[in-house]
Amino acid sequence: xxxxxxxxxxxxxxxxxxxxxxxxxxxxxxxxxxxxxxxxxxxxxxxxxxxxxxxxxxxxxxxxxxxxxxxxxxxxxxxxxxxxxxxxxxxxxxxxxxxxxxxxxxxxxxx
Amino acid sequence: xxxxxxxxxxxxxxxxxxxxxxxxxxxxxxxxxxxxxxxxxxxxxxxxxxxxxxxxxxxxxxxxxxxxxxxxxxxxxxxxxxxxxxxxxxxxxxxxxxxxxxxxxxxxxxxxxx
Numbered sequence: 001x002x003x004x005x006x007x008x009x010x011x012x013x014x015x016x017x018x019x020x021x022x023x024x025x026x027x028x029x030x031x032x033x034x035x036x037x038x039x040x041x042x043x044x045x046x047x048x049x050x051x052x053x054x055x056x057x058x059x060x061x062x063x064x065x066x067x068x069x070x071x072x073x074x075x076x077x078x079x080x081x082x083x084x085x086x087x088x089x090x091x092x093x094x095x096x097x098x099x100x101x102x103x104x105x106x107x108x109x110x111x
Numbered sequence: 112x113x114x115x116x117x118x119x120x121x122x123x124x125x126x127x128x129x130x131x132x133x134x135x136x137x138x139x140x141x142x143x144x145x146x147x148x149x150x151x152x153x154x155x156x157x158x159x160x161x162x163x164x165x166x167x168x169x170x171x172x173x174x175x176x177x178x179x180x181x182x183x184x185x186x187x188x189x190x191x192x193x194x195x196x197x198x199x200x201x202x203x204x205x206x207x208x209x210x211x212x213x214x215x216x217x218x219x220x221x222x223x224x225x
Binding site for chain 1: 152
């Protein structure tokens with residue numbers, strides 16, 4: 001079945017860049033997403049990328065997609081303490097119907 | 112983007128009882144979903160709530176345990192029946208608006224079963 005994997009933890013210093021990685025197995029993935037979950041809150045969509053794109057940039061966020069290796073990454077430039085949260089990648093193979101979520105990466109930003 | 116309200120935001124329940132979680136959206140949406148997030152784990156889709164018909168359940172989830180209603184395009188409920196401590200999780204409502212690609216999530220209901 002489909003599987004989405006992420007590393008569990010990442011710690012960076014304030015002002016540095018963070019790179020959160022994700023691998024997936026479903027070759028029919030059409031959309032790939034990054035969500036942020038802060039403590040006690042729901043999920044907030046940060047950005048998404050279509051499978052026919054290699055890169056998408058949105059302010060401090062850069063998403064890179066290597067479709068051949070089924071690898072997705074999220075780079076956060078100038079990481080701030082407010083970026084501390086759990087980041088989930090997710091994929092869907094149809095028109096966003098069923099999402100398969102990764103295990104989540106807990107990002108800790110040190111002041 | 113849709114604004115989603117879930118009630119209750121948290122609850123502590125006795126084993127053997129049932130809890131109904133409500134999800135209200137501020138606009139009509141095409142699709143509504145219910146997810147479970149067990150402690151320290153990722154999100155798992157429980158079912159798709161279908162308006163006017165029975166929900167579509169994912170593997171491992173059954174209607175008797177998680178009955179779902181969706182009477183209209185803005186409201187759905189999920190009931191967690193005959194609860195046990197293993198049901199302690201965050202339950203999240205999610206919606207999709209028409210042809211948009213992204214799903215929006217409610218803030219979740221944190222359930223603890225004792």
